[in-house]
Amino acid sequence: MTEKKNQHYVPQYVLKPWSDSNDKISCYHLESGRSFNETRRSVCSRGYFYGQKHVEDALGKLDGYHSRPLNEIRRGTPISELSPQHKQLLLSYIGTQRNRTRSEKKDIKSGEDMFWEAAEVDMLAGKYEHMIEWRKEMSQTEKLDALVDASIKGVQHFLMISGILSYGVLGDLDGAILRNATDCDxxxxxxxxxxxxxxxxxxxxxxxxxxxxxxxxxxxxIDQRRSLFLYDPIVYGVDTNHRREVIITEPEIVEEINLLQLHNTGDIAMEHTSNSGHISSISHRIEEFRRRDRIEKEIGGDNLPSWEISSEDSHQTPLKSPDLPGVNSKSGVRYTDTRNEELLRQTKQMSRYAMKISDEASDVALIGAIRFLESNLGLNS
Structure with missing residues (x-):
């Protein structure tokens, strides 16, 4: 069996609707403004992005589960008719995909100096003498590099665990499909x-x-004709048809929804080869939507060491929001930093359980979270 080295941070099943009959996707490189075609297999991937083969095998299984509700929606099933299991898998996909990207890993790596300092202190204190069997030829710098790399992967894995199990904390959101009825994909x-x-x-x-x-x-x-819209029903009212769809008839609104993708883009945005040129045509409006402030934030915590880092975080709110038809804000609702304390507590409890049974080994914890998902949602039956 071929060793799995090329690991996708946006899985191939997610990108499939944007690939042509030759499995090519039209890509737009944000920084250079260059457009090029790339195979679906090679786009949004890096060698050993998540770690070794056993992690990739487990994530491949997870991708199979997450693809089920997306494919069902693509076949035309209204989201209101998804089974409870598929609704939870859809939410798990949302949380996992948010936390698995290259942009997220870059944010983690912006704290590399602090990881290095912590590893150096631990090495001097002899913390790893009886925990790690180093190769004799490794220098002190090589050992520290290995520890820092393990720390970065560890935080990445634990963020993905919280994403995998996020169907709990996202469970109070309502959903609709933004159904694209324009000529613009x-x-x-x-x-x-x-x-x-x-x-x-x-x-x-x-x-x-x-x-x-x-x-x-x-x-x-979800595809060229459908975008998933999840929202807090306490704050927003949304007028939909009987299929839980908001019909988008104005190309300007589709353009604004697409500009949200450009706001979020780390390196590349993608479109179908038959639609090539659309991204370039709207790129002059990126600055209306794209926010990249330098933000101080904590990474780690929740049974992990924590560090304060400063980065241009990839998941900032856009400067501008699309003017979605039929969506209105309700008056008299006050802001709270937590919508539902109980759902958040349950989600954190599930994440901590995955960490605890793994004895803090992040790759084992990630695999354990996938098994927990299988058990909790009845995916093995």
């Missing part, structure tokens, strides 16, 4: 899950909105 990016908070972001000076916050909206493309 939806695009997708290497960071496709957009978090927004139109109701409170300006009032609170909010540059990041988390999964648990009051006023959350999530928008992500």
């Amino acid at each position: 939806y695009i997708i990016s290497d960071t496709p899950i957009v978090h927004d908070n139109p109701r409170f972001k300006d009032e609170k000076g909010m540059r990041i909105t988390g999964m648990a916050e009051r006023g959350l909206q999530i928008i992500t493309p």
Whole structure:
């Protein structure tokens, strides 16, 4: 069996609707403004992005589960008719995909100096003498490099665990499909899950909105004709048809939804080869939507060491929100940093359990979280 080295941070099943008959996707490189075609297999991937083969095998299984509700929606099933299991898998996909991207890993790596300092202190204190059997030829610098790399992967794995199990904390959101009835297709990016908070972001000076916050909206493309819209029903009213669809008839609104993808993009945005040129044609409007403030934030915590880092976080709220038809903010709702304390507590409890049974080994914990998902959602039956 071929060893799995090329690991996708946006899985191939997510990108499939944007690939042509030759499995090519039209890519737009944000920094250079260059467009090029790339195979679906090679785009949004890096060698050993998550770690060794056993991690990739487990994530491949998870991708199979997550593809089920997306494929069902693509076949035309209304989201209101998804089974409870598939609704939870859809939410798990949203949380996992948000936390697995290259942009997220770059944010973690921006704390590399602090990881290095912590590893150096631990090495001097002899913390690893009886825990790690180093190769004799390794220098002190090589050992520290290995520890820092393990720390970065560890934080990445634990963020993915919280994403895998996020169907709990996201379970109070309502959903609709933004059904594209225009001649302009939806695009997708290497960071496709957009978090927004139109109701409170300006009032609170909010540059990041988390999964648990009051006023959350999530928008992500499913295919060229459908985008998933999740929203806090306490804050927003949404007029839909009987299929839980908001019909988008104005190309300008589709363009604004696409600009959310460009706001979120780390390196590349993607479109079908038959639609090539659309991204380039709207790129002059990126600065209306794209926010990249330098933000101080904590990484780690929840049974992990924690560090304060400063980075241009990839998951900031957009400067501007699309003017979605039939969506209105309700008056008299006050902001809280947690919508539902009990759902958040349950989600954190599940994540901590996965960490605890793994004895803090992050790759084992990640695999354990997938097995927990299988058991909890009855995926093995």
